Amino acid sequence: MKKALVCGAGGFIGGHLVNRLKSEGYWVRGVDVKENEYENRNADEFILGDLRDPAVADEVITSDLDEIYQLAADMGGAGFVFTGTNDAAIMHNSVLCNLNVLEAAKNKGVKRIFYSSSACMYPEHNQMDPNNPKCSEESAYPANPDSEYGWEKLFSERLFLAYQKNHGIEARIARFHNIFGPQGTWDGGREKAPAAVCRKVAMAEDGGSIEIWGDGKQTRSFLIVDECVEGIRRLMLSDFSGPVNIGSEEMISLNDFAKMVIDISGKSLSINNIPGPLGVRGRNSDNHLIQEKLGWAPSTPLRKGVEKTYDWISEQIQKKVLEPVEA
Ligand code: NAD
Ligand code: GDD
Structure with a gap:
């Protein structure tokens, strides 16, 4: 039986991913700073813990894991990420989670890790025309994201690729484009x-x-969460590292x-x-690359x-x- 860790299992996409992995026969451990409000705790083991603390990452990342899915991040919609008031917290909190998870994965010899990046890392100058935005993967550089949230995602993509290059951890990186659906945040200020x-x-x-x-x-463009989870699994099972868009066209x-x-x-x-x-x-989303590399793209x-x-x-x-x- 394969063993997986879902970081951010108390959240929206993480909760759906736990269910999907369970339905595929995985043994699943979840970790989050909060319980999942809507799920019936389908993970085999759920640990309440703060991944900004390296000791927590060290506890939840064990050498018997086959896969890690790193979705824990300080995240929200326009009302949270584009006001500027949360910038330092977003960058500090999310980058610490990524650093700690990667370091523990390296130390425990975990071989494969998924990272949830965002379309927010694409350059602002290619997204000025509402009828003709450009978000193909290779357009990421020269970089010019319009938010600190986007800059953090771009840095962290590079961090995952550096651990792949130097420490042999297989990284799989997706750039999500506005994922929505049941069990997503719908009030409180972080909703999209x-x-x-x-x-x-x-x-x-x-x-x-x-x-x-x-x-x-x-x-x-908005993508229903079931398609997002399908894309995560297909990417994880493939031999393509990405980064690749997972979004709707x-x-x-x-x-x-x-x-x-x-x-x-x-x-x-x-x-x-x-x-x-x-x-x-x-x-x-521009889905040429996902179609080419995975032979699949969202269609709902x-x-x-x-x-x-x-x-x-x-x-x-x-x-x-x-x-x-x-x-
Ligand atoms: P979410 O907020 O529902 O889930 C993120 C989870 O991470 C939360 O449950 C939160 O408590 C947890 N978390 C935050 N800090 C933590 C910490 N220090 N330790 C442990 N857990 C912590 O968001 P989501 O929509 O499920 O997003 C999942 C991932 O996908 C995030 O990395 C997000 O940036 C990325 N993403 C999402 C979208 C989207 O449209 N939903 C788009 C682009 C990227
Ligand atoms: N949240 C929100 N609430 N947005 C609104 C509202 C409202 O009531 N009314 C209009 N909007 C507009 C926003 O001003 C923005 O122009 C657009 O709807 C989309 O807003 P969001 O869905 O909140 O965010 P986004 O698409 O700009 O960015 C989101 O998706 C990224 C990935 O594609 C964010 O969640 C990012 O964190 C994420 O990475």
Whole structure:
């Protein structure tokens, strides 16, 4: 039986990945600073621990592991990563997790490690035209990410590749493009646009309005988490290190995305564009490389993933409303 460690198992993608590995017959250890709020703890072993502490990395990374999936990071949507107020914490916390995990993996002789990078590492100057952003893998350099979160991801990609080169750990690196779906953060300030818009629509009175940050003409592509996990597994099983995009090529403007969610809800709502943290003007996954190297690329239509997510977020809102208020 293969043994895997999922770092960040208390989080959104990590939680889904634990389930996927279990369904494939793996023995799975999870580690995170927090429990997974939505999962039924499907990992064989779940350790609450802070990977900024090298002793924790040393404890959870044992020499019997076949694979490590490093998804632990200080992360959030535009309201968290593009305001500038969390920059030092994001860089400090995420880079420490990566350093500690890699060093322990080297010391314990673990042979294969996955790293979750982000589309946020692509240069800002290639993402100014909302209708024609460039995010092909080779366009990463000369580097010019628009956020410190993106710079940290770019540095850490290089860190994983350096450990591969100097210490023989097989690195597999993916650049995720805005992953969404059930069990993703949907409130509290770290939520990304897909969850935020679903929440706003679900909470709005029929006939009312919802607020969308910016002029709504900025573009993104959003990928349902099941496809992301499929991509992670295919990359891990391949002989290609990456970095490679894992994202959707179905680009959409934010206002059109909001219209899609409103349509799914069956409500009649207007859109109010307001100032907010924006990030790049346009972004879309380029899937040529993943198709070439893995013979596969995500194909689930955006609307299908949004329908599932809208239903799930509506249920969460209902549960919160019904929760008894603590005295
Ligand atoms: P998430 O916030 O749900 O999961 C990250 C998990 O890491 C959290 O549960 C958090 O508690 C944990 N963590 C943070 N600091 C830790 C520490 N010091 N020790 C132990 N655990 C710690 O986010 P996610 O969406 O599941 O993202 C997973 C990974 O994918 C992250 O590295 C993120 O940067 C990357 N990524 C995600 C997206 C996306 O759209 N979701 C896009 C690009 C990259
Ligand atoms: N979060 C959020 N909430 N974004 C909104 C909202 C809202 O209510 N309304 C409009 N937006 C706009 C943002 O201003 C931004 O222009 C766009 O929707 C997308 O925002 P996010 O989904 O929050 O972030 P992102 O796509 O810019 O970046 C995310 O994806 C990256 C990977 O592609 C972040 O989560 C990054 O951390 C991640 O690496």
